[in-house]
Each structure stands twice: as structure tokens, then as C-alpha cells.
Amino acid sequence: MTRLITSFIDGEFQSPDGARLFDKRSPVDGRVIARIAEAPQAEVDRAVQAARAALLGDWGRMPMEKRSALLHAVADEITRRFDDFVEAEMADTGQPAHVMTQVFIPRGAANFKVFADVVKNVPTESFRMDTPDGRGALNYAIRKPKGVIGVICPWNAPFLLMTWKLGPALACGNTVVVKPSEETPLTAALLGEVMAKVGVPRGVYNVVNGFGPKSTGEFITTHPKVDAITFTGETRTGTAIMKAAAEGMRDVSFELGGKNAGIVFADADFDAAVDGIFRSAFLNTGQVCLGTERVYVERPIFEHFRDALKAKAEAVRYGRPEDHHSTYGPLISQEHRDKVLGYYQRAVDEGATVVTGGGVPDMPAELKGGCWVQPTIWTGLKDDASVVREEIFGPCCHLRPFDSEDEVVALANDNVYGLSTTIWTQNLTRAHRMAERIEVGITWINSWFLRDLRTPFGGSKQSGIGREGGVHSLEFYTETRNVCVKL
Numbered sequence: 001m002t003r004l005i006t007s008f009i010d011g012e013f014q015s016p017d018g019a020r021l022f023d024k025r026s027p028v029d030g031r032v033i034a035r036i037a038e039a040p041q042a043e044v045d046r047a048v049q050a051a052r053a054a055l056l057g058d059w060g061r062m063p064m065e066k067r068s069a070l071l072h073a074v075a076d077e078i079t080r081r082f083d084d085f086v087e088a089e090m091a092d093t094g095q096p097a098h099v100m101t102q103v104f105i106p107r108g109a110a111n112f113k114v115f116a117d118v119v120k121n122v123p124t125e126s127f128r129m130d131t132p133d134g135r136g137a138l139n140y141a142i143r144k145p146k147g148v149i150g151v152i153c154p155w156n157a158p159f160l161l162m163t164w165k166l167g168p169a170l171a172c173g174n175t176v177v178v179k180p181s182e183e184t185p186l187t188a189a190l191l192g193e194v195m196a197k198v199g200v201p202r203g204v205y206n207v208v209n210g211f212g213p214k215s216t217g218e219f220i221t222t223h224p225k226v227d228a229i230t231f232t233g234e235t236r237t238g239t240a241i242m243k244a245a246a247e248g249m250r251d252v253s254f255e256l257g258g259k260n261a262g263i264v265f266a267d268a269d270f271d272a273a274v275d276g277i278f279r280s281a282f283l284n285t286g287q288v289c290l291g292t293e294r295v296y297v298e299r300p301i302f303e304h305f306r307d308a309l310k311a312k313a314e315a316v317r318y319g320r321p322e323d324h325h326s327t328y329g330p331l332i333s334q335e336h337r338d339k340v341l342g343y344y345q346r347a348v349d350e351g352a353t354v355v356t357g358g359g360v361p362d363m364p365a366e367l368k369g370g371c372w373v374q375p376t377i378w379t380g381l382k383d384d385a386s387v388v389r390e391e392i393f394g395p396c397c398h399l400r401p402f403d404s405e406d407e408v409v410a411l412a413n414d415n416v417y418g419l420s421t422t423i424w425t426q427n428l429t430r431a432h433r434m435a436e437r438i439e440v441g442i443t444w445i446n447s448w449f450l451r452d453l454r455t456p457f458g459g460s461k462q463s464g465i466g467r468e469g470g471v472h473s474l475e476f477y478t479e480t481r482n483v484c485v486k487l
């Protein structure tokens with residue numbers, strides 16, 4: 001069945017009449033599974049106007065308790081329709097069911113629940129000051145919603161990443177105009193059904209589909225009535241959006257690219273480290289910004305670790321996401337597959353030893369139209385090889401031995417990105433010391449992608465601007481104002 005996806009504006013799905021439609025193809029077999037209406041500038045304008053009207057209507061006047069309860073109702077409806085969201089996201093991404101049911105879709109409800117509560121429990125400051133007349137003055141801060149937030153989303157964990165922004169944005173009383181990635185429109189449309197069902201006022205949640213430059217994404221980021229922009233995607237796209245946001249001085253929150261290091265010391269719990277690095281390199285077919293593409297292993301265990309990781313990579317089971325036998329899916333698109341295969345070739349050109357993979361698996365005829373590549377492990381490259389320095393965003397990693405803590409800290413930090421790292425050692429004094437020295441926003445010790453949504457999340461260097469999570473999201477999605485009262 002080919003679905004038709006149109007914009008969701010002011011509480012309703014828009015008519016496709018006259019719309020320019022583009023195809024959404026299954027990453028699994030290349031079939032067209034949906035036709036998507038590209039929102040022209042006039043439609044983006046209507047979405048922004050609807051979002052502004054909602055700020056001045058019921059939503060803007062809604063008490064926090066009621067807003068919080070409504071977002072809990074959204075979370076509960078997502079949970080009630082859990083299987084629908086799993087099915088939609090599997091159709092969009094081709095990723096196996098366990099990636100959806102265990103990781104990505106549960107976060108949809110969690111992202112609303114956590115922030116529906118955070119907004120009620122985070123105080124604002126107050127200061128009493130002395131004054132020359134001796135009677136003093138009282139200062140207190142208040143938080144006000146920023147207004148209409150432009151939300152620009154990537155394709156790699158569509159529902160998780162969109163709701164990671166929507167939860168706090170709406171909990172703080174803002175309204176949103178969302179552009180899902182052109183590759184993954186389905187769950188954002190499904191969320192429109194949820195919003196309407198639970199009674200979120202019209203205009204609070206608006207979705208417009210399309211592309212970036214000279215299309216829907218740019219129409220949002222350049223719209224003068226969009227008050228702030230939160231974006232997740234490639235660093236170079238962030239540069240373009242930041243330029244657009246400068247006009248009108250709009251605030252931005254960016255979660256960008258990464259080239260994350262995994263560091264394994266000889267004293268690590270070996271099996272746990274192999275499992276952890278395997279997950280961080282190959283989960284979601286390596287399409288996770290927090291994923292590991294550079295693995296540094298202390299020399300005494302290097303060969304044993306390499307062989308153990310190779311065995312796990314060669315044991316993945318390709319297949320359709322709905323087939324519970326499948327443990328490994330395709331890349332999101334042929335374009336991205338060509339990019340990843342280009343790096344596979346470049347690695348060989350730069351002198352890599354291909355420990356495993358490096359090409360395209362021999363798929364059954366019915367799946368040959370999909371975006372399949374082999375999980376790949378390299379060794380032997382120089383530290384300045386492009387495969388070691390540039391984000392590939394695929395199921396591949398380069399293993400390199402190291403001999404000292406200072407050496408591996410220097411290697412890990414020698415990159416333009418600074419998003420995350422995962423360190424495996426049973427010497428926790430060393431782990432804490434390392435966490436201080438590695439220049440990233442998030443460090444996991446003997447773990448990876450373990451997420452407490454109250455903690456600061458974001459990248460250093462070219463991996464992002466700002467932090468979201470817990471009170472940090474409130475800092476971005478509200479304007480804090482000070483009131484000074486003369487006593």
C-alpha cells in the first residue's frame with residue numbers, strides 16, 4: 001500500500017491538491033512506499049501563522065499543570081499506538097524491529113513525559129538586594145516560552161530525535177513547525193493523529209514536509225515569524241541554518257556530526273567491551289551520531305579484540321525489519337549507500353587492511369533493490385586518513401592499537417568533532433581522569449548510549465551548539481526574564 005503524506009497544519013492534514021509529490025522508497029527493497037506532498041513557501045507560512053495564533057489562544061493561556069497533563073496524554077497515546085509507530089519507523093528506515101521496540105520508539109513517550117515533569121519542578125532564582133534607603137528590593141526570574149520554534153529533523157532516528165525536541169519545546173509552552181527529513185516522514189505524520197486525538201489545541205504542532213535548500217527547510221529557517229531553530233543533522237547543514245538564523249537574531253540549538261572514539265584498555269571486561277563497541281559501531285547500521293567509527297585498543301589485547309569484533313560483525317543477520325530473525329538493516333538511501341561505499345573504496349586506496357566487509361552483501365533477489373552494505377572493520381590506516389578523520393555515518397570502524405593513556409587521549413581529541421566517546425576499563429580512577437581530558441560533550445564509561453534525559457546532551461567543537469536535556473532544555477526553549485520589585 002502506498003501512503004499519501006501531506007502537511008499537518010492547524011490541527012488538520014492538508015489536501016494534496018496541487019501539491020508537488022515526491023517518492024519515499026523503502027531502504028529494504030527500493031519499492032515506493034509513500035508519496036509525500038512537498039510544502040511550498042505559502043504552506044510553510046500558513047503553518048507559522050497557525051503556530052503563532054495558538055500562542056495567543058488556548059495554548060498560550062493554558063495553565064502549566066494542564067499543559068503538562070496534556071503532554072502526558074500524548075505520551076500515553078504514543079504508548080497505546082506503540083505498534084503503529086514501530087511499523088511506521090521500520091517502513092521509513094528499514095531497521096530491525098528490536099532497534100525500534102527497544103531503543104527508538106520508547107523514547108518517543110519518554111521525551112514527552114520527562115519534560116512534562118521537568119517544567120514543573122525546576123525553580124527560578126530570586127535575589128533580595130539592599131538599597132540606599134534601607135528598604136531593599138526583591139528580584140525574581142520568570143520563564144516565558146520563546147514562541148514559534150522551527151524543528152528541523154534528521155533521518156537516522158526520526159521519532160526519537162524529533163520528540164527529543166518537541167517534548168521540551170511544548171512543555172515550555174512554545175508551538176512548533178516541524179520538518180521531518182525527506183527520507184523519513186511517516187512518524188511525524190502519525191504524531192499529528194495523536195495530537196488531534198488527545199486534544200492538543202490546533203496550531204501547536206505543525207508538520208511540513210520537503211527538502212532543505214530552496215525548499216521547506218529553508219522556508220522555515222528564513223521565516224521572520226519563527227523565533228528560534230532547533231536542528232539535528234550534518235555540521236555543514238548547521239552552518240547554512242546558522243546563517244539563516246542570523247537574520248532576525250534567532251537563537252539556535254544544534255546537534256551535529258561526530259567522529260566518535262571508542263577506547264578499550266587491556267583491563268576492560270573483555271566480553272562487555274566487545275559487545276559495547278559492536279553496538280556503538282553497528283547499531284542502526286552505523287547511522288547513529290553517537291556511534292563509534294574510531295576504535296583504540298590497548299596493544300596487549302588488540303589482536304584478540306579485533307578477532308572478537310570481526311566474529312560479531314560477520315554474525316549479523318540481514319533481512320526485512322518485520323522478520324524477527326533480522327538483526328541488521330540497510331542504510332537509509334541509495335545516495336547515502338553510495339557515500340558509504342565511496343569511503344569503503346577510499347579506505348582501501350589509503351592502504352587499509354579490510355578485516356571484514358568492505359562491500360555489498362549478496363542479498364536475495366527481492367531485496368537487491370535495497371540499500372545494503374556489509375558491516376566493515378579496518379586496521380592499518382594512518383591517523384590522518386580521511387576514513388579516520390571524516391564522519392562516514394555507516395556500519396564501519398577503524399581499529400588502532402595504543403600504548404599509553406596520554407597517547408590515546410591525544411588520538412581521541414585529534415578531530416574537528418567532539419560529540420561523544422565510550423571508554424572501557426575497570427580502573428575507574430583512570431576512567432574519571434580520562435573523562436576530564438577527552439574533548440566531547442558526552443562520555444560513557446563501560447557503557448554506550450545509556451541516556452538519562454535530565455542530563456546535559458550536546459556536542460563540543462563542530463558537533464553542536466548548546467545543550468539539551470533536563471534544565472538545559474528549559475534554557476533554550478524559554479526566555480528567562482528578571483523582575484525587580486522595590487520594597
Ligand SMILES: NC(=O)c1ccc[n+]([C@@H]2O[C@H](COP(=O)([O-])OP(=O)(O)OC[C@H]3O[C@@H](n4cnc5c(N)ncnc54)[C@H](O)[C@@H]3O)[C@@H](O)[C@H]2O)c1
Nearest residue numbers: 153154155181211212217218233234237240255256257289
Ligand atoms: N548530534 C546529534 O545528536 C545528532 C543526532 C542525529 C544525527 N546527527 C547528524 O545528522 C547527520 C545525518 O542526518 P541527515 O543526513 O538527515 O542530516 P542533514 O543535515 O543532511 O539533514 C538534516 C535535516 O536538515 C534539512 N536541511 C538540509 N539542508 C537544509 C537547509 N539549508 N536549511 C534547512 N534545512 C535543511 C534536511 O532536509 C533534513 O530534514 C549526521 O551528520 C549525524 O551525525 C547528529
Ligand SMILES: N/C(=C\C=C\C=O)C(=O)O
Nearest residue numbers: 156164287288289290451
Ligand atoms: N539526541 C539523542 C540521540 C542522538 C542520536 C544520534 O544519532 C538522545 O538520545 O537524546
